[in-house]
Amino acid sequence: MPSFLSQVSPWWLLAVAGVLEVVWSLSMKASDGFSRPWATGVTLVAAWASFWLLGLALKQLPVGTAYAVWTGIGAVGAALLGIVLFSEPATLARLGCIGLIVAGILGLKLLH
Template identity: 80%
Template structure:
């Protein structure tokens, strides 16, 4: 393990990687099929940074836990922002499913 990477810092890296996953998902949607250069560029940079930080966190965290948390953060954030920004449906069932994902993320973090 690199000296700079403790378990706590690995979790922080993973959290930032998950937030960047939200950024690239939202800017990909907003880029309108990569037809808007600025948004397309943000998408690609955010995706690269997200993968890079995920990779760094994997030096310390189990792959199954880290990957599930990373995708969970991205899925929850993209779903919530999709409802707010893109006016996607905000049904009770959809919100309930998002809550289940959040519960799974918290469970994986607490059980690590």
């Protein structure tokens, strides 16, 4: 591990890992079943980096908390960007559920 990463808060590592999860999920969609090489490459690199940073964060955070926050960031980001980029439905119920995920992420962070 690069020495500067040992100085970074595990919560920041986890946040970046979550953002990279959004990147790989959206690039996976853009890969059209892995038939577009550039999008496939982005998917693989972002997924690897996301897992790597999650693994570093897990050195200091409980697995249940870290995994829930990581997947929560990915789910919220993918859902919101799906609405913006792919014209997926933005119903009140869907937005409310996304809000509940955000509340869960914040709760886990505050209770840690």
